[in-house]
Amino acid sequence: MSNYATIFFITALTGAGGLALGGTLAAAVHSPSERTVSLLLRFTAGVMLSVVCFDLVADAAEDTSILPILCWIIIGFLCTYLLNCWIDKQAHHSHSHGGHAHEEHSHSHDPHGGDNGEMCACGHHTLHTAGLVLAAAVALHNMPVGMAIGATFAGAAQAAGHGGILAALIIGLHNIPEGMSIAAPLLTGGSSPAKAIGIAALSGVPTILGALLGYSMGTMNPLLLGISLSFAAGAMLYVIFGELLPESENLWQNRLSGLATMLGMLLGMALIFTHMH
Numbered sequence: 001m002s003n004y005a006t007i008f009f010i011t012a013l014t015g016a017g018g019l020a021l022g023g024t025l026a027a028a029v030h031s032p033s034e035r036t037v038s039l040l041l042r043f044t045a046g047v048m049l050s051v052v053c054f055d056l057v058a059d060a061a062e063d064t065s066i067l068p069i070l071c072w073i074i075i076g077f078l079c080t081y082l083l084n085c086w087i088d089k090q091a092h093h094s095h096s097h098g099g100h101a102h103e104e105h106s107h108s109h110d111p112h113g114g115d116n117g118e119m120c121a122c123g124h125h126t127l128h129t130a131g132l133v134l135a136a137a138v139a140l141h142n143m144p145v146g147m148a149i150g151a152t153f154a155g156a157a158q159a160a161g162h163g164g165i166l167a168a169l170i171i172g173l174h175n176i177p178e179g180m181s182i183a184a185p186l187l188t189g190g191s192s193p194a195k196a197i198g199i200a201a202l203s204g205v206p207t208i209l210g211a212l213l214g215y216s217m218g219t220m221n222p223l224l225l226g227i228s229l230s231f232a233a234g235a236m237l238y239v240i241f242g243e244l245l246p247e248s249e250n251l252w253q254n255r256l257s258g259l260a261t262m263l264g265m266l267l268g269m270a271l272i273f274t275h276m277h
Contacts, residue, residue, distance in 0.1 A: 132186070
């Protein structure tokens with residue numbers, strides 16, 4: 001199997017598959033514990049932080065000096081931040097509706113058969129539409145995440161390691177709560193479980209495209225590989241500090257919740273160094 005086929009298969013499984021699994025859990029559980037989701041987000045953030053520090057940046061430093069690495073980490077962070085700022089105008093409002101639809105929204109239906117879900121309290125869109133908007137936002141967000149996976153695969157290919165597979169598995173873990181957040185408003189808005197899960201899975205397709213692009217760029221030459229890895233590190237740092245940790249804090253606040261982040265980071269370190277030796 002070629003490297004491109006391997007990347008396609010793995011990112012399809014962890015990208016689209018992780019989101020589909022989250023959608024399935026939302027359909028089965030309907031209202032998962034906020035504490036459980038918060039701890040999962042923190043644990044995932046810890047593992048991703050290990051990947052950034054001990055895998056992406058470490059590999060980039062082998063062929064690139066520290067100043068370009070720092071610059072491209074900042075560029076990757078800012079690009080992902082600006083993308084998410086634009087996305088938030090469309091998706092943040094709908095995302096905040098996902099967990100409390102029954103309590104915060106009045107019941108109204110489109111008499112012409114357009115959206116048959118509950119009307120949002122602001123009157124701008126139904127919960128069904130809110131779920132679709134969030135799915136589109138996650139799809140856009142998954143493009144740079146996929147590039148991070150592809151760049152890691154490129155670095156692992158040159159070092160005969162398995163960092164790309166590890167990064168893909170971690171992203172798959174990160175996609176589970178995102179899939180739940182997409183499916184929840186769709187289910188509440190009247191979508192069938194199959195449709196909600198399918199839409200969640202489709203939002204993971206850009207992960208595959210981004211991974212193939214990141215791998216292609218990373219295998220061109222060592223300098224471009226260092227740039228790709230550094231950019232990917234910055235993008236993942238935004239996901240960690242701009243999304244996962246703030247979202248987990250909003251869901252459940254507890255001093256012991258930091259333990260989940262530390263355990264995730266220790267697990268990431270163990271997996272990375274196990275593959276290195």
